[in-house]
Amino acid sequence: MAEKGILLIVSGFSGAGKGTITKAICNKYDNYALSVSATTRAPREMEKNGVDYFFLMKEEFEDMIRVDALIEFASYQENYYGTPKEYVLKNLAEGKDVILEIEVQGALKVHEKYPDTPMIFVTAPSAKVLAERLRGRGTESEEKVQGRLRRAVEESEFMDAYDYILVNDKLDDAVEALHRIVRTEHIKANRNSRLIAEIKSDLKQYVNG
Ligand code: 5GP
Secondary structure: OOOOOOEEEEEEOOOOOHHHHHHHHHHHOOOEEEOOOEEOOOOOOOOOEOOOEEEOOHHHHHHHHHOOOEEEEEEEOOEEEEEEHHHHHHHHHOOOEEEEEOOHHHHHHHHHHOOOOOEEEEEOOOHHHHHHHHHHOOOOOHHHHHHHHHHHHHHHOOHHHOOEEEEOOOHHHHHHHHHHHHHHHHOOHHHOHHHHHHHHHHHHHHHHO
16 A cells, blocks of 8 residues: 655745646656646636636535535635545545645645645745736736735735745746655654654564564
8 A cells, every 4th residue: 555645735926836836846756646626717728627627617616615525615816716625635545745736725724624734835036026927927917917916915924824935936946845845744753653663663673682
């Protein structure tokens, strides 16, 4: 049976590049699985149902809440976003490190349920760079960009609650930094109680002959 994987929370300002980082780390290393969220927001151009999100009607999303099919959900810019339970639990059991790319309200809920979950916050190097990246996307009106920047001001209040702050300046460096965090999490003593017990017992047998 595979060693259980780690659940990871990756949050960050819209435009900070967390989606790019999480996709890149999954392409580079095969131990990761990226949870696909459900949302009621409309798909952006190029987004595919079942790949980027499960795009649902409000009623369908509320059904998922009712049958307890979500690990967490939150409302963001007047839409629902939530993490379907089944995929996450299946991949963790198969030994994958499962990344939840979610906003702060959802992150705090997951952390309450699973306190061992490392929380990583992705930021651009500065507010100016963040605003440039949001405008550069070209997918959203200036009004929506302003809404996302205002939301960033609110979200920045929660940065201290996170375990790691990942500055996304160069993509490759950010991917490697995230991978190092995960490797470090894997060797924490509290995740290795079985190994510790084996070594203790092994040592006793060795000494006592
Ligand atoms: P976007 O509309 O830009 O794809 O995402 C908006 C925000 O919703 C982002 O901060 C993203 O991380 C967050 N988000 C995406 N999926 C989920 C989810 O399943 N749960 C929660 N709580 N937030 C999510």
